[in-house]
Amino acid sequence: MADRTQMNSHQVEEGGAFALDFDKLEKVIDCGQALVPVAVQDADSKEVLVVAYVNRSALDYTLENEVATFWSTSRNELWIKGATSGDYLDLVEVRVNCEQNSLVYRVRPNAGGICHTKSEAGEPRDCYYRRLDFETGELKNLNP
Amino acid sequence: MADRTQMNSHQVEEGGAFALDFDKLEKVIDCGQALVPVAVQDADSKEVLVVAYVNRSALDYTLENEVATFWSTSRNELWIKGATSGDYLDLVEVRVNCEQNSLVYRVRPNAGGICHTKSEAGEPRDCYYRRLDFETGELKNLNP
Numbered sequence: 001m002a003d004r005t006q007m008n009s010h011q012v013e014e015g016g017a018f019a020l021d022f023d024k025l026e027k028v029i030d031c032g033q034a035l036v037p038v039a040v041q042d043a044d045s046k047e048v049l050v051v052a053y054v055n056r057s058a059l060d061y062t063l064e065n066e067v068a069t070f071w072s073t074s075r076n077e078l079w080i081k082g083a084t085s086g087d088y089l090d091l092v093e094v095r096v097n098c099e100q101n102s103l104v105y106r107v108r109p110n111a112g113g114i115c116h117t118k119s120e121a122g123e124p125r126d127c128y129y130r131r132l133d134f135e136t137g138e139l140k141n142l143n144p
Numbered sequence: 145m146a147d148r149t150q151m152n153s154h155q156v157e158e159g160g161a162f163a164l165d166f167d168k169l170e171k172v173i174d175c176g177q178a179l180v181p182v183a184v185q186d187a188d189s190k191e192v193l194v195v196a197y198v199n200r201s202a203l204d205y206t207l208e209n210e211v212a213t214f215w216s217t218s219r220n221e222l223w224i225k226g227a228t229s230g231d232y233l234d235l236v237e238v239r240v241n242c243e244q245n246s247l248v249y250r251v252r253p254n255a256g257g258i259c260h261t262k263s264e265a266g267e268p269r270d271c272y273y274r275r276l277d278f279e280t281g282e283l284k285n286l287n288p
Contacts, residue, residue: 099157
């Protein structure tokens with residue numbers, strides 16, 4: 001695995017080097033909120049779009065407004081996906097696991113993919129657009 | 145939402161009361177490991193099977209053996225899914241998100257569902273077998 005501390009955000013977000021941030025959950029906790037992870041899945045294609053975090057207020061907002069809403073652990077504020085771009089994720093279904101410590105949101109995106117990165121053609125894509133090549137240990141871009 | 149502290153594990157895991165464990169991530173961090181969340185998805189049906197956590201050793205084991213392996217944050221040990229039951233999750237694909245702070249494993253289960261709970265007929269099922277009813281706030285069992 002590559003040394004993430006030697007990479008800039010463009011290299012992390014769009015490059016071919018596999019450099020996981022294993023400190024992520026500690027940063028998530030540092031925001032001081034009580035949170036559960038949520039896997040967000042396209043209700044039609046079943047693609048996983050993002051793994052995010054919700055606290056009680058993000059969940060309440062999601063259910064009241066039927067749009068996928070998270071807690072931004074980096075900005076430490078409510079993150080209503082699409083509030084600035086208009087690309088809301090309409091809520092179709094919420095599922096909970098046996099132990100009730102994680103969620104699945106099934107959503108229908110108003111626009112294309114939900115990632116802030118774009119393909120070379122400028123098209124929106126999903127966050128999981130890179131696959132790990134087991135032989136080389138490098139990331140392959142599935143939507144360049 | 146129901147008061148989880150008043151419920152036993154059977155009620156949490158198989159009942160109709162929605163009672164999320166918002167303290168989950170704090171417990172995850174308390175195990176002292178550097179972890180990222182992983183959404184595990186059936187490679188064929190695309191159902192989300194579980195959201196779990198991996199540290200470096202769990203990821204290495206997963207890649208070397210091509211079976212989905214996690215870090216058990218409750219037992220604080222490597223959790224080779226299927227090691228006792230034989231119900232391994234064969235690894236098909238690993239994807240990483242833009243920020244490289246979460247994973248998706250696409251897997252092919254050796255047996256049926258992967259949840260430790262069973263349907264009334266004794267059949268295995270997936271962990272997300274309950275859907276939140278937006279009107280009542282109760283959980284509906286989709287695989288009783």
